[in-house]
Amino acid sequence: MSLIRRDGGEIEALITDRYLDSLLAIQPAPHLAGSPLDADGSLGAAVRAVSRRLATDLPRFHPSFRFEERLALRLAEVAASMRLPVAAGAEGAVVPIRELRPSIPDPLRAASDDDDERGDPRPLLIGGAVAASALSLAGAWLAWRRRTSPMARAIRAAHSIRQLGGGA
Amino acid sequence: MARRALWRSGAAKDAVPRIAHLDRDRPLVEAAQREPARFEALYRRYLARVYSYAYYELGDHHAAEDATEATFVSALTNLQRFEERARPSDGEGASTFRVWLFQIARNEVAGERRRARRRPVEPIGETVVVDPLDVEATAVRRDEARAAWQAVGRLPGERRQAMVLRFVDELSTAEIAGVLGRSEGAVRVLIHRALKSVARDMGVSKRSGDRPGSES
Numbered sequence: 001m002s003l004i005r006r007d008g009g010e011i012e013a014l015i016t017d018r019y020l021d022s023l024l025a026i027q028p029a030p031h032l033a034g035s036p037l038d039a040d041g042s043l044g045a046a047v048r049a050v051s052r053r054l055a056t057d058l059p060r061f062h063p064s065f066r067f068e069e070r071l072a073l074r075l076a077e078v079a080a081s082m083r084l085p086v087a088a089g090a091e092g093a094v095v096p097i098r099e100l101r102p103s104i105p106d107p108l109r110a111a112s113d114d115d116d117e118r119g120d121p122r123p124l125l126i127g128g129a130v131a132a133s134a135l136s137l138a139g140a141w142l143a144w145r146r147r148t149s150p151m152a153r154a155i156r157a158a159h160s161i162r163q164l165g166g167g168a
Numbered sequence: 169m170a171r172r173a174l175w176r177s178g179a180a181k182d183a184v185p186r187i188a189h190l191d192r193d194r195p196l197v198e199a200a201q202r203e204p205a206r207f208e209a210l211y212r213r214y215l216a217r218v219y220s221y222a223y224y225e226l227g228d229h230h231a232a233e234d235a236t237e238a239t240f241v242s243a244l245t246n247l248q249r250f251e252e253r254a255r256p257s258d259g260e261g262a263s264t265f266r267v268w269l270f271q272i273a274r275n276e277v278a279g280e281r282r283r284a285r286r287r288p289v290e291p292i293g294e295t296v297v298v299d300p301l302d303v304e305a306t307a308v309r310r311d312e313a314r315a316a317w318q319a320v321g322r323l324p325g326e327r328r329q330a331m332v333l334r335f336v337d338e339l340s341t342a343e344i345a346g347v348l349g350r351s352e353g354a355v356r357v358l359i360h361r362a363l364k365s366v367a368r369d370m371g372v373s374k375r376s377g378d379r380p381g382s383e384s
Contacts, residue, residue: 010353013360017341020359024338046367047360054335054366057316061223062216063233071237075211078244079204 193265207244217337218273224332225277235280239273267346319369327362
């Protein structure tokens, strides 16, 4: 019994829903006859009448123009902050960074003259470190050259001969 | 030699399509997700609807403004998370931007209602907007609008929300089901019972202009 009653209620609700669909679809003149479901006596007159009244009598409200523009301004500010999220200490302009990782060459590609034009993709280190390394290398080379030059060897030989002759 | 990703194509083939309908707002939503400044178009489209919903629920302009503002700010900041999750069985309109927006509005209205309990509320019947030039019709319309609103306003929570969403915001039953988190059938029954209740409250069956004999 209760199942039958519930099914009947659901069917009524479905018919009401279809009626509301047609009623709201013809919203500009709902008081005029001609709703396709009006002729169907399966929907209660009270439900039909109150549906029409609510469709016409319940207005849609619009906030004040001042509120609308104030909220639009706030949303624009929120949108701007979302576009460039700034962390502490990162307030400067965003600068694109060149890819540091060199592209992996195709091993099947034959070497050609174009290779020189591509340039070296390897990144440069900080200039001071390079200069310090270069000075160190130059000092070591000079020391090696000084220690092994013929002039140095001749001077050291003459000095040792003089010492031997003087001692004899 | 690179392996062929056959598993990917197999997975795509077996995947069930999750979206069965087209959200009418999808182009605007996608544009706003790419560029948040373009959210303004959605804001202008739905401002009056969200505000009306909040105003009918709260009965106070200031509270409705607060709820409206919170709704749109929340929608904008969370827009990247919005996605249509409907399955074909959920029916058309089950997961659209405006369902998502009204879900947010419903939460904000509930929060505002909790806050508003500590503040005096202006009766909504005193502020119904009508045409100021049509004096005679204005009085009649004002009375009718007030009576309609008062009858709807006396309904319990979900019935009242469903009625406002249906008649003022003109959402479909499937969309209201998405907003309220109920099935379509439950929303249909909710609205049908609400209409009967309002009809009894307004005495529509006795005073309506229906043709004699049309009442079943």
